[in-house]
Structures are given as C-alpha cells and as structure tokens.
Amino acid sequence: AQSVTQLDSHVSVSEGTPVLLRCNYSSSYSPSLFWYVQHPNKGLQLLLKYTSAATLVKGINGFEAEFKKSETSFHLTKPSAHMSDAAEYFCVVRQPGGGADGLTFGKGTHLIIQP
C-alpha cells in the first residue's frame, strides 16, 4: 500500500523568504510524485511532477522539488515567496496498482504569506 504524509497542515512565511513544504511517502514500487496547488475556490493545478528522471524537478512559478529515495521525501521549495503563492498545496503519489486509480493524496498544506 502507498501513503503520503504532508508534515505540516499550515506553513506561514514572510513575503520574499524561502518556502519549504514537506512531503514523505511510502510506496512498494518506484512511484510517480506530483505537487498540485489549489487557490481559493479554484481547481487543482499541476505544479510539477517526478517520474523517475532527474531527481531535482523544476515546476511552474519558481517552485522545485527534490526526490530523495533514501529519505522517501519529495519536499517542495521556492527561494522567495510571493503573495500570490498563498494557497493549498497537495503532494500526490502514483504507482501502478496502488489503489483504485493508483493515486493517493496528502491532506494538504495551507501556505500563508505574511506581507
């Protein structure tokens, strides 16, 4: 069975400071990993994905994530937060045969940006 743990339900940073959103996963096989962002009253937008190529993945809006197999982690980072980054972020793991559609969602991290 696979699972995803987002270690922080809320993260608050000041504008212009680095962002770190933490995600740990468990999976029996080599998984695909995704980060999605959801702005208030909007759908989910794909930020980036890891699919067994380069372990450092660059996404949209300056976000990136590093896949660390030894630590079973896929943390999301951004060097400098912007007010528009305030949103809910979901870490998602996908593996073949890992459930009804192979997708497991984390419970989400609410990112707050202080002016």
Added chain:
Amino acid sequence: NAGVTQTPKFQVLKTGQSMTLQCAQDMNHEYMSWYRQDPGMGLRLIHYSVGAGITDQGEVPNGYNVSRSTTEDFPLRLLSAAPSQTSVYFCASSYSGLGENYGYTFGSGTRLTVV
C-alpha cells in the same frame, strides 16, 4: 480552451433530492475520475473510468452512480442526496493509466450543499 469543464459550480439540494454533476473534457483522455474534497481530508476517489463503457468504484462510492457513454463525458449522479454528501466535487482526466508520466487535469469543482 482545452480542459475539464464541470457544471454547475454551486448547488444546494434538499435531503432526498437527486441531481447530476456534469463533467466534460476535450483532450481525448481515456481516464476520468471523480473526487470529493472535505476539510482536512485531501481528495478521496469516488468513481473512475478507464475508457468509454468502463467504470469502477473508488474509495467512497456509496450514494453515487456514474456512467461513461462517450470519451468526453463522465457525469456523477446523486440518487438521494444526504447531508453527508455536502462537499466540493472535482472531476479529473488523464491519459490512460499506462501513461505514468502524465499528471491529471482537474476541473474547477462543484460546491454542493445538502440541507
């Protein structure tokens, strides 16, 4: 614009009423799915389909029916609404499950309240 279209965006139902949430995609994706999002729960899979004429249950299927008569459309039916079905519903699509490199495209959601 290509993508996943959900209607309606908002709906209020009385207990016992029935309704259909519509979902359409124009990307020729084989895979479509329905999720519900509840506070602190992430997204949970209701039903999914790997192609026209094929549907299967997800994690929380009770109280919901689906059908997939065309590649483009994947409606979700609530036969007799209950307050426990108050939630935000998201439809998603993707290339087939064999395409592990592909992320999912989500609709903007339907906010349903059952009173």
